[in-house]
Amino acid sequence: MILNLAVTPGEVATSLIILVMVFVFVRALRSKGRKQLSPPGPWSFPIIGNLFQLGDHPYLTLMEMRKKYGDVFLLKLGMVPVLVVNGMEMVKQVLLKDGEHFAGRPDMYTFSFLAEGKSLSFSVNYGESWKLHKKIASKALRTLSNAEAKSSTCSCLLEEHVTEEVSELVTVFVELSSKNGGFDPRNAITCAVANVVCALCFGKRYDHSDEEFLKIVKTNDDLLKASSAANPADFIPCLRYLPLQIINSPRKFYQALNGFIALHVQDHLATYDKDHIRDITDALINVCHNKYATTKTDTLNDSEIISTVNDLFGAGFETVSTCLYWSFLYLIHYPEIQAKIQEEIDGNIGLKPPRFEDRKIFPYTEAFINEVFRHASFLPFTIPHCTTAGHHSEWLFHSQENMHVY
Numbered sequence: 001m002i003l004n005l006a007v008t009p010g011e012v013a014t015s016l017i018i019l020v021m022v023f024v025f026v027r028a029l030r031s032k033g034r035k036q037l038s039p040p041g042p043w044s045f046p047i048i049g050n051l052f053q054l055g056d057h058p059y060l061t062l063m064e065m066r067k068k069y070g071d072v073f074l075l076k077l078g079m080v081p082v083l084v085v086n087g088m089e090m091v092k093q094v095l096l097k098d099g100e101h102f103a104g105r106p107d108m109y110t111f112s113f114l115a116e117g118k119s120l121s122f123s124v125n126y127g128e129s130w131k132l133h134k135k136i137a138s139k140a141l142r143t144l145s146n147a148e149a150k151s152s153t154c155s156c157l158l159e160e161h162v163t164e165e166v167s168e169l170v171t172v173f174v175e176l177s178s179k180n181g182g183f184d185p186r187n188a189i190t191c192a193v194a195n196v197v198c199a200l201c202f203g204k205r206y207d208h209s210d211e212e213f214l215k216i217v218k219t220n221d222d223l224l225k226a227s228s229a230a231n232p233a234d235f236i237p238c239l240r241y242l243p244l245q246i247i248n249s250p251r252k253f254y255q256a257l258n259g260f261i262a263l264h265v266q267d268h269l270a271t272y273d274k275d276h277i278r279d280i281t282d283a284l285i286n287v288c289h290n291k292y293a294t295t296k297t298d299t300l301n302d303s304e305i306i307s308t309v310n311d312l313f314g315a316g317f318e319t320v321s322t323c324l325y326w327s328f329l330y331l332i333h334y335p336e337i338q339a340k341i342q343e344e345i346d347g348n349i350g351l352k353p354p355r356f357e358d359r360k361i362f363p364y365t366e367a368f369i370n371e372v373f374r375h376a377s378f379l380p381f382t383i384p385h386c387t388t389a390g391h392h393s394e395w396l397f398h399s400q401e402n403m404h405v406y
């Protein structure tokens, strides 16, 4: 069969006109459909979407947009449609009542460094095996936190680790203030919290000046900074192929952290004793060695153990230390609140170290902690979610109400 490819200029012009008409018609149909189905939202530019409208404080901009568009609105971050969900009722609907439908994670380039498909927090593979993985990790965390303390005065192992670190932290604070007068408590707080997580995960605490420990705390900090700065490749997917520092920098920090955790896991694998579970890593190895597991998905392999410990490690210490850092800031700014908290604690337990069970006799102190969460709003969004069923692929951000700093 011979194809005649010779076309006249008239035919080209006619084809072009038809093509343009079809395109315009399809666009018109799509935008008509979208008007009926899509949530409201600001007009967006091609390719960059609404990226440049978000400003330096996206959560404040989104709160302003909420006033105009309501609790649920749609915008575009680069080329990606993002649904923003605001307000207690709507957030409850999405995360709890319809949680299963919105439990996925979007396939973001930054997540691909962190996840490698095996992380709990950033995995795009939501499903039965992810649920099982989460159940295993939650159980290990709960069991080890509630395990019996080594000393008799603490109710559980977590309380014991926290009490030890607090007393070390007080010593460090006294040293810093006698040397320098005023001081920035950030590093000392981060080391103390990281030590509680290390003790839970690896059964080991570090001296605040230990070089290996300080390197890891810094790497985690760099990783968080690098992955929380907007990565253009997350929003304009074709940019992931460019060899730019801003696009690829989180990868090296994640690999360094994984290397540190992998060493501990290898060490635990070599010294593991099923009758003597020392920490979360042992508890996870125990699941791997579980002879009752009937399928491969009932268990975790070594790299899944490493990434699970990495998840707990990463999620557990920056969050808590940032919360403490904010708490100190508020206490310095409001000395009268500081005095009332001191009065409540001294009045009830004197010089004894506080315990978890004292929480019920410290209502003012507890209200202060809750108020720090609400007012500082240091995590104004969840990790982005996406839908798990149907053909909707929008990401979801949850912007919380009344939670910004004045």
Ligand code: HEM
Pocket: 120, 121, 122, 311, 312, 313, 315, 316, 317, 319, 320, 323, 379, 381, 382, 383, 384
């Ligand atoms: C002040 C303390 C903390 C705050 C404010 C906080 C906040 C959050 C937020 C907002 C998320 C995202 C939830 C979502 O996207 O649905 C999250 C997830 C997570 N957090 Fe925390 N967190 C804190 C402490 C911790 C601690 C101490 C641990 C463990 C030792 C931890 C482990 C995790 C894990 C594993 C996830 C991922 C869960 C998932 O993907 O389902 N967090 N956290």
